[in-house]
Amino acid sequence: LYQLTIEEGTPFHALHAAKKFIIPDNDHAADLYALTQEITSAHGLPAYEISNHARPGAESRHNLTYWRYGEYVGVGPGAHGRFVENGRRTVTIAERMPETWANLVEAKGHGVTGGEILTRSEEADEFLLMGLRLAEGIDLSRYETFSGRGLSSARLSMLQGEGLVAPIGNSRLRATAAGMIVLDAVVADLAR
Secondary structure (H helix, E strand, O other): OOOOOOOOOOHHHHHOOOOOOOOOHHHHHHHHHHHHHHHHHHHOOEEOOOOOOOOOOOOOHHHHHOOOOOOOOOOOOOOOOEEEOOEEEEEEOOOHHHHHHHHHHHHOOOOOEEEEOOOHHHHHHHHHHOOOEEOEEHHHHHHHHHOOOOOHHHHHHHHHHHHOEEOOOOOOEEEEEHHHOOHHHHHEEEEO
16 A cells, blocks of 8 residues: 655646645654554554555565565566676666667667666665565664674664664564654664
């Protein structure tokens, strides 16, 4: 379940700018998110990820690959891929326009138009961003592998004190329900 994001250049953006389409403010959006979690959980569909719900054991393996920061190849117009090559995570980006993508595939054998090799810091940040979306949280030793350091104990203590993150045993960290609502800020604070 996702909340609508208004993108510039879309009909929704024009309607919103003309005050004909009103989106909820952050407080109302947070209330709607909390209500959604309550309803889905009550019907046997707990959140296994910030915006994905399933009966236990029926979680999307495909989506879990992304959130667990696994490797995947992006195939098709606009697809993104992430895979490890020579010990470094490589990002690929395919052409967005279907006809142009098809022409590239005919000419070059693929539709990839961009990409980069991530720095260790970028890998660590992405790992936090993706993994803390999950109810299972992140493996702290895997974060250390990406970043070359552990998370700041001072920042962890502060965020735990605010009820935004919680340890799972000695090896994992997860965002709490309150932390999920402000997850971007939690990740930004931990990534410093």
